[in-house]
Amino acid sequence: MLPSVALRPVPSRPPSPSAAPAWWQELAGAWIFYSVLPAWPGVQPRFERIARFGPWIGAVLGGLQALLWALTDGWLPPAAQVALVLVCGISLSGGIHIDGVMDTADGLAAGERALEAMDDSRVGASGVVAFAQWLLLRAAGLFTLAELAPAPLVALALIWAAVWGRLAPLVAIQCFPYLRQASGGTAGFHRQHWRGLGRELLPSLPLLLLLALASGPVGLGGLGGLGLAPALAIPWLLGRRLGGHSGDTYGACVEWCEAVALGVMAVALALA
Numbered sequence: 001m002l003p004s005v006a007l008r009p010v011p012s013r014p015p016s017p018s019a020a021p022a023w024w025q026e027l028a029g030a031w032i033f034y035s036v037l038p039a040w041p042g043v044q045p046r047f048e049r050i051a052r053f054g055p056w057i058g059a060v061l062g063g064l065q066a067l068l069w070a071l072t073d074g075w076l077p078p079a080a081q082v083a084l085v086l087v088c089g090i091s092l093s094g095g096i097h098i099d100g101v102m103d104t105a106d107g108l109a110a111g112e113r114a115l116e117a118m119d120d121s122r123v124g125a126s127g128v129v130a131f132a133q134w135l136l137l138r139a140a141g142l143f144t145l146a147e148l149a150p151a152p153l154v155a156l157a158l159i160w161a162a163v164w165g166r167l168a169p170l171v172a173i174q175c176f177p178y179l180r181q182a183s184g185g186t187a188g189f190h191r192q193h194w195r196g197l198g199r200e201l202l203p204s205l206p207l208l209l210l211l212a213l214a215s216g217p218v219g220l221g222g223l224g225g226l227g228l229a230p231a232l233a234i235p236w237l238l239g240r241r242l243g244g245h246s247g248d249t250y251g252a253c254v255e256w257c258e259a260v261a262l263g264v265m266a267v268a269l270a271l272a
Contacts, residue, residue: 028045029050034050034166052199063159082139100254102130103248104252107249134255137262164228164231164261165254165257167204168254169254172249177191180246227261234256
C-alpha cells in the first residue's frame, strides 16, 4: 500500500475588505485552489464558485506545459520531452487531481464500501493500477502527437486537453448529486454555491472561442473539439457507477478527461 497524496484543504471564506468584484476574487481563489502558483498580491480570494474558472486555470497550466514543450523541441528527444511535460503538469497542480484518480479507482473496486475506500489515506492496488494506466495513456498520446505533428500543434493540444479536463467537473456537478452530503466533504462547496450549468459555463465560452481561433493557423482545426466527448462521457460514466460524485471523482474527471482528450486527438491525427 502506498501513501496517498495529501488533499489540499478547502480554505474557509474570510471576510473580504477589498473592493475587487466577487468574480475576480473567485478567480484568485481558483488560482490558489487548482495550482501551486503564487497567490495574487492585493486580492482577497473567495472559494464559492471557483469551479467555473477551472478551465482558465487549466489554460494557464496547459500553457506552461506547452511552453516547456516548445522550448525543448529540437534539442531533446521526444521521450525526454514527454517525461518533463508529465512532471511539469503533476507539479503545477500539486497532485490534487492525481489523488482523485487513485482514490476513485479504489472506491470503484470496493463496491458498496466505495466512500469508505476513498476516505482511506492509503492507496490500494486498484489506485496504483489506475495511476499507471493514466500515466501510460497520457504518455502515449504525447508520443503519438510528437511523431505526427509539429511542436506548435502539440503545444496547442496540451492546452486544449487541460481546458477540457477542467470542464468535465462542471458536467459532474450539474448532472449528479454530491455523495458526501451528510459529512459535508471537502468539495461540497462546489455544489452548495452552484448556479446551474449555463451560468457556470459562461466564463469558459470566450476561452473556447480563443482556442478555436488559434487552432486553425497551426493545423489543429477541429481536432481540439474532440475533447468534448470525454468531457461529457467520463463524468457521466463515473456518476452512473457510483450514484453521484465527490471531490475525488471531480479530480478523476479532470485527469482522465485530459489524458483521453490527448489520446483522441492523437488517434484522429493518425487516421487523418
